[in-house]
Every structure is written in C-alpha cells, then in structure tokens.
Amino acid sequence: MAVYGIDLGTTYSCIASVDEVGRPTVLRNLEGADTTPSVVFFESPDNVVVGATAKDSAVLEPDLVVSRIKRDMGHDVPRVRHDRPYTPEEISAFILRKLAEDARTATGDPVEDVVITVPAYFGAAERDATRKAGHIAGLNVIDVVSEPIAAAITYGVLNPGQDHTILVYDLGGGTFDTTVIRLSAGDIEVVCTDGDHELGGADWDDRLVEHLAERFQAEHPDAGDPLLDKQTEQQLRRDAEELKKTLSTRTQHVVRVMHEGRVATVELTRDALADLTRDLLDRTVEITRRTMDTAAGKGVEAYDHLVLVGGSTKMPAVAEALQKEFELVPRLQDPDLAVAKGAALYAFEETYRRLLTAGEEEQAEDLADRAGISADQKRHIAGRTIRTVASRGFGIVVTDKETRRRSVEHLVHANDALPAAVTQDFYTIDSGQTGVSIEVMEQAGAVESEEQEDNAVIAEGVLKIPAGKPAGWPIEVTFALDASGLLQVTSRERETGEELELRVQIGGMSEEEVAESRAALSRVQVS
Known part of the structure; x- marks a missing residue:
C-alpha cells in the first residue's frame, strides 16, 4: 500500500514517496528527470503529451500547447484544442496522470492514493479545483495540503528534535507565498500566511x-x-x-x-x-513584511530560520534582498523538491493515522514496516498535530434594510485558525419574502473589504422561506472550513427546517461532470 505526494507546480511538477528506510524520495520521470514541465501538448484528440517534449513542441505548434494552467485553477477559463474545450481541472489532470504513470513505471506499483500540494494563498475555489483535477486523473486525493506546510514537514525531518519558528519564503514558477510556522516537538502550527498566486x-x-x-x-x-x-x-x-x-x-x-x-x-x-525585475522582488518583500507584521500581532517576536522554497529562490538577488531587509540569513531548503518530499511524508503519516483511527492496525503496521519505521517514529507520527489557518476571508452578501446597499459580511477571516465552524443569524428585509439569495464570497484582495468588487463569488443558491413571514425573519448560516481550506456552507430556515447546502463548484463542474470527464479522458493516451 504505497502513498504519494505530488507538487503540482505552475512551471514544473514532481512526485515523491517514502522509501523502504523511511526517507522521502522523488521518483524520476521516464526522461530521467526529477521534475516534469507542467506543459501539455494536444497532439491529437486521442493523444496528449506532457512534459519536456510538450515544452519543445510549443516552439513549432504553440496553438496546441498549454502551459501555466495552475494560474487558472478555480476560474472558468477553458482552453479549446481540436475543437474541444478543456477546463483547467482537466488539463491539470493530464499532468497528474503523467506523473502517476511515470511513478508506476519506476516502482512497479499503481499510483492511487495521493496528497497534492497547493500554494498557501490558494482559496477554497482553487483548492477544490485541485482536488477535482486529481479525481479526473483517476486518483484518490487523500488531502490537499499547503506547500509551506509540506516544506515545513521536510524541514522538521531534516532537523529532528529541534523547536523552531521559521519563515517560509516560497517563490515558485507562478505563485508566491510567505508563511510563519512554529515547529514544536514535531508538531506544526501555521501562525499566518499571505501571498499572491499570480506572482512567480x-x-x-x-x-x-x-x-x-x-x-x-x-x-x-x-x-x-x-x-x-x-x-x-x-x-x-x-x-x-x-x-x-x-x-x-x-x-x-x-x-x-x-x-x-x-x-x-x-x-x-x-x-x-x-x-x-526589481519591482517584482520588491512585491515579494512587501508581502513578507506584511506577513511578519501579522505574526508580530500574534506574539511572534523572533525567527530561527528563513527557509527558501521554490526554484525561483535560486536567483542570488532573492537571498541578498531578504538578508538586507530582514537581517535573517536565508537557508536554501532543497528548493525544487522539498514540497513534493513533504507531501509524501504527509501522505504517509496521514494514511497511517487514518488506518489506526479506523481500527485497521494490521494494515497500519504493514505500511510502517514497509517503510522501516521504528516504534518511536510510529508513536511520533500517531501523535503529530498540524494546525493551519485560513488563507483568505469568507462571507456572504448582505443588504441594508434602509439604504438597500449591498456589502459583504465576513464570517471567517484570513489567518483564522482551521478547522473553523461559524454560525450566524441573518434576517429578511421585506415582509412576505418567499426566499433569500445566499451568495458566498471570498476575499479577492490582499486586505479584507466589505465592498463586493473586492471579493469573488464562489457559490450561490436560494433558500425558501415559508409564505407570509414578516420582515426580520431569521436565517441561520453556517460556514465550515476544514483543515485543508475546503469550504462548505449551509443555510437553514428554522421553522420548517428547510436547508440549503452550498458546495463550492469551480468552472461549472459538478461532481457528476467530474465523473463524466474522468471517464472520457481515461480514453486519451497520455505520454
């Protein structure tokens, strides 16, 4: 029973697993490289090429090649190739299939259970889209975990028994995040995070x-x-x-x-x-400073290490600027592979814990024995906790009874601890209303704002109200944001018990459409 961690990147992706001596190991692709370009070449309707060959094909047949699709995750922006529109989830699924099939060739084992990483600043929409991409690829997505958490897990394994407060500066090919993390007795606590998923x-x-x-x-x-x-x-x-x-x-x-x-x-x-490119680097410094200010408000006064993650941190100007601005010595932490390795460790540990929780001790022990895990390591894994925070604020649209002005009231705020469950009452504004529109909004800018234009609609629906009710009739709304940052919203009318459950859907893809896409694309050859 093998499990895998996948770093699904904007420009490069890779896959890793835990080997027979408990070490996270990146599995090379068929071309012999640790990383695979996140580029898809639609050679024909029935044959798709992913990776270095696809990247080479972009020079001769640019209209048949798609790259940087990660930046479109969570948005309804299909790409048409050979007269068929492909959603960002479907294109990402081709990349995931290439990684999985190459890993199967390398190990001889099928790739089924995976953890996929996402930028810390990805919102509910992008995270949900990533999970769906995995399902379309035929994978069982155990979890979607933030890249800085994966990097912190790798860091913790390389620095065992040490308690640290670290600042993770993650500059990838297409996204940027900065995250403050506390490591204590192996436990991981995200203090706060910030970033820009269109900067890399x-x-x-x-x-x-x-x-x-x-x-x-x-x-x-x-x-x-x-x-x-x-x-x-x-x-x-x-x-x-x-x-x-x-x-x-x-x-x-x-x-x-x-x-x-x-x-x-x-x-x-x-x-x-x-x-x-000075202004681009300055933007990352500004976001890093903003993150440290937020962390200071939560009691973080000093840092043990500034950890650099992401291939773009190899540029000398990055380390020079950070050391100058923050007087911290940057530490290049296996920048290209740390995230995939951490995801593999997370996948292994999460699977082990779930098996124990489900009472399947024999399977859990078999998993641990295959990886050469000692009794002390088993106890450590079973007891490890990972606490994270919301990357953005979430709320609903409310209308003022007197002015009829529409604004956004946030129920969950950026950097609130996860999992979070918030229930709040709202009220109708007119007598005789037969329904209320529930519009779920996600913070779109760097700072939380009640203005609608500063937020994005990620789900909506209508909740029925019994006839003849006066203005001010109460509606109960619950936001539940899980530890992975995936959101579920429920609204309830108390008298009848009528409920409206809103699951965030991306690009118009329902679960049924995901299943249909999975069946259709499984007939496409990926190489």
Missing part, C-alpha cells in the same frame, strides 16, 4: 522576453515585432528561462535572438536582470 518566476521570464524583443527591434527597426510571431515568442520564452537560470550561477550571458532571418546578439548581466 514566470513573471521574471516575461520581463526577459520583453527585454530580448525590445533589443532585437532596436537593432532591426525595420523587422516585425518578434512577439507577434507565435513561434518566435515561444523560442524567446525558452531562451528567457535558460537565461534566468544561467544568471543564477554566472554574472553575464549572451543570447542570440533570431526572427525573420535576422539575428540580434543580446548580452545581459546578473545586475541588469535585477534592475529589470
């Missing part, structure tokens, strides 16, 4: 693409814009990513930009890259 290494790449195109046009003003040619643009994106990586180890590098038979030689230094 891909934005550094975009700046470089623009710079290379501008330099080409400056040298060849009579030539067309390289960014208007899809093939040239894709080549520039490959060049930009390689340039960024190269400048993490070298102080300067040269790129040849080719377009319409012309060539421009562009030399860029590490300092010039820092200047081009």
Whole structure:
C-alpha cells in the first residue's frame, strides 16, 4: 500500500514517496528527470503529451500547447484544442496522470492514493479545483495540503528534535507565498500566511522576453515585432528561462535572438536582470513584511530560520534582498523538491493515522514496516498535530434594510485558525419574502473589504422561506472550513427546517461532470 505526494507546480511538477528506510524520495520521470514541465501538448484528440517534449513542441505548434494552467485553477477559463474545450481541472489532470504513470513505471506499483500540494494563498475555489483535477486523473486525493506546510514537514525531518519558528519564503514558477510556522516537538502550527498566486518566476521570464524583443527591434527597426510571431515568442520564452537560470550561477550571458532571418546578439548581466525585475522582488518583500507584521500581532517576536522554497529562490538577488531587509540569513531548503518530499511524508503519516483511527492496525503496521519505521517514529507520527489557518476571508452578501446597499459580511477571516465552524443569524428585509439569495464570497484582495468588487463569488443558491413571514425573519448560516481550506456552507430556515447546502463548484463542474470527464479522458493516451 504505497502513498504519494505530488507538487503540482505552475512551471514544473514532481512526485515523491517514502522509501523502504523511511526517507522521502522523488521518483524520476521516464526522461530521467526529477521534475516534469507542467506543459501539455494536444497532439491529437486521442493523444496528449506532457512534459519536456510538450515544452519543445510549443516552439513549432504553440496553438496546441498549454502551459501555466495552475494560474487558472478555480476560474472558468477553458482552453479549446481540436475543437474541444478543456477546463483547467482537466488539463491539470493530464499532468497528474503523467506523473502517476511515470511513478508506476519506476516502482512497479499503481499510483492511487495521493496528497497534492497547493500554494498557501490558494482559496477554497482553487483548492477544490485541485482536488477535482486529481479525481479526473483517476486518483484518490487523500488531502490537499499547503506547500509551506509540506516544506515545513521536510524541514522538521531534516532537523529532528529541534523547536523552531521559521519563515517560509516560497517563490515558485507562478505563485508566491510567505508563511510563519512554529515547529514544536514535531508538531506544526501555521501562525499566518499571505501571498499572491499570480506572482512567480514566470513573471521574471516575461520581463526577459520583453527585454530580448525590445533589443532585437532596436537593432532591426525595420523587422516585425518578434512577439507577434507565435513561434518566435515561444523560442524567446525558452531562451528567457535558460537565461534566468544561467544568471543564477554566472554574472553575464549572451543570447542570440533570431526572427525573420535576422539575428540580434543580446548580452545581459546578473545586475541588469535585477534592475529589470526589481519591482517584482520588491512585491515579494512587501508581502513578507506584511506577513511578519501579522505574526508580530500574534506574539511572534523572533525567527530561527528563513527557509527558501521554490526554484525561483535560486536567483542570488532573492537571498541578498531578504538578508538586507530582514537581517535573517536565508537557508536554501532543497528548493525544487522539498514540497513534493513533504507531501509524501504527509501522505504517509496521514494514511497511517487514518488506518489506526479506523481500527485497521494490521494494515497500519504493514505500511510502517514497509517503510522501516521504528516504534518511536510510529508513536511520533500517531501523535503529530498540524494546525493551519485560513488563507483568505469568507462571507456572504448582505443588504441594508434602509439604504438597500449591498456589502459583504465576513464570517471567517484570513489567518483564522482551521478547522473553523461559524454560525450566524441573518434576517429578511421585506415582509412576505418567499426566499433569500445566499451568495458566498471570498476575499479577492490582499486586505479584507466589505465592498463586493473586492471579493469573488464562489457559490450561490436560494433558500425558501415559508409564505407570509414578516420582515426580520431569521436565517441561520453556517460556514465550515476544514483543515485543508475546503469550504462548505449551509443555510437553514428554522421553522420548517428547510436547508440549503452550498458546495463550492469551480468552472461549472459538478461532481457528476467530474465523473463524466474522468471517464472520457481515461480514453486519451497520455505520454
């Protein structure tokens, strides 16, 4: 009975499991790499290619390739390929299937039970979409866990027996999070989190693409814009990513930009890259400072370590800026693989605990024995607690009886401890109402706001009211946010017991549609 942890990234993904001596180990793909590009090439309606080959295909057939789909999770933005619209969940499912099938080839065991990681700042909508992507891929998603928690688990295993307060700075390919975590006797407590799921290494790449195109046009003003040619643009994106990586180890590098038979030689230094992207780095510093201010309000006065996670933290400018701003020595913690390894450990431990709770001691012992877990480690795993917080605020739309102004009243606030269950009474505003509209809202900006435009609708429905009731008739609303950040909302009319249960649905995909998609896409070959 093997379980797996998956880091489903914006630009790269990987899968890990716990080996026979209890160590988290990343499983290499069929191409022999630890990480797989999160790129999907729709070669035909019946054949999909994921990974490095798909990334190469983007240069020649950009209209058949999809990348950075993680940024669309939780949004209804299908991509049409071969006359079929694919939701972000379905495209992510292809990436998950590639990881699972390569892992099966590597181990000889089927991949079924998985934990998938998400950015800490992902809201209920994005988390629910990620879970559905796993189901479409044919996987049993044990849990969806935040990336900084996974990284903290890896950190704790590498630093056993030590109590620490750590600041996790997670700059991935497409998302950024910063999280304050306490580690005590192996237990993990998230104090607070903040972030931006549309800020990551891909934005550094975009700046470089623009710079290379501008330099080409400056040298060849009579030539067309390289960014208007899809093939040239894709080549520039490959060049930009390689340039960024190269400048993490070298102080300067040269790129040849080719377009319409012309060539421009562009030399860029590490300092010039820092200047081009300074505002992006400054945004991460600002969010980090905001997180530390929130943590200070919760009693955190000092940090033992600043842990860097995510491939983009390899850029020297990141560590330099953080050390200068916060006077903490950054610690590069296996940035590309720490999240997947932590997810594998979490999957193993959660499965072990669930088996014990269900009274299936024999299966739990078999799982532990296969991983070479000692009696002390078993006791530690069984007793470990992980406490986290809400990434954003959640509420409902209310209408003022006198002014009829609509605003958002939040029941759960960002950085409230999870799991959270809040019940509150609301009231009708007119006599004879036969129903009330329940609109569930999620904080969209960095700061909680009652203005509707600063929040996003993530679920809605209508609750029936008995006829002839006066204004001010009470409606009970309950928000239940579980430890994974998944939300369930129930509203109840007390007299009749009429209930409306709202489960957050993403991109219009109901559970029935997820099942249909799983059946349909299972017939597509993924390689």
